[in-house]
Amino acid sequence: MNNTNGKALDIARSYVNAIANKDVEMILSISAEDVVCTSPIGQTKGIERFRAFHDGFARMITNLTVLAVYGDDEQAVVVYDAETHPVPHSIIAELIKVKDGKLACTNVIYDATPFASYMATVQPH
Structure with missing residues (x-):
């Protein structure tokens, strides 16, 4: 992977900055209508389910x-430290693939154990 330029790298930078800024509309604007997101909580398919994933x-x-952000024209990897209400620090990596200039799929990798522990303490509505 070339880590200095490329379409996927550019999209990955825009994507991770949009996540950091909680800019779900920006995430959707660079994503394909049939985007696929796979994470420890399951797989989502389609832009509306991807919206729900990122809204949450x-x-x-x-x-x-x-x-870190590395990539080339077809794929990129972003790594970030997410501080969240349920978990103080979670290191997350995403393998992003681009097709026709849009984010086509992302594989989100993180330790879901602390999030599961938190969810066990939350009362259902």
């Missing part, structure tokens, strides 16, 4: 620090 994450974030 944006509500949880208190701070996000970008640690």
Whole structure:
């Protein structure tokens, strides 16, 4: 992977900055209509489910620090430290693939254990 330029790298930078700024509309504007997101909580398909995924994450974030962004024209990797209401620090990596100039899929990698522990303490509405 070339870490200095490329379409996927540019999209990855825009994507992770939009996550940090809780700018869900920006995330959607660079994503394909049939975007696929796979994470420890499951897989979402389509722009509306991707919106719901990022709306929920944006509500949880208190701070996000970008640690690394590498990529080329077809794929990129972003790594960031997410400070959230339920978990003080979670290191997250995402493998992003781009097709036709849009974010086509992302594989989100993190330790879900602390989030599961938190969810066990939350009372259902």
